[in-house]
Amino acid sequence: MRKSNLLSDTVENAQADLEKLVSDLRGVLSSKDLDSIPDIKQLRQRLEDSAGDAREGAVRAAQEAARQAKEAALAADRYAHDEPWRVAGAALAVGALIGFIFSRR
Secondary structure (H helix, E strand, O other): OHHHHHHHHHHHHHHHHHHHHHHHHHHOOHHHHHHHHOOHHHHHHHHHHHHHHHHHHHHHHHHHHHHHHHHHHHHHHHHHHHHHHHHHHHHHHHHHHHHHHHHOO
16 A cells, blocks of 8 residues: 555656646746747647646556556455465565564674
């Protein structure tokens, strides 16, 4: 669950950064000083299109990452239920190794 939260936070931060960038670009391009440039309307439209595509891509990436995390969690859960003694043995080995390392300090 913690890894999922970290991934979620990272995705949310990336989305927030993207939204800020788009907002800043919109602010610059909406300047009345730029209205005298003939191609500014096309540039504004391309920015809107690109921002929409980027948002959709970010959402798809977040959904895919969430799906993969859920699949990994379900696979780990299935393995733990199918092989409980192996999981317990591995946890014991890791715990003993960590205990040995900390006892040497």
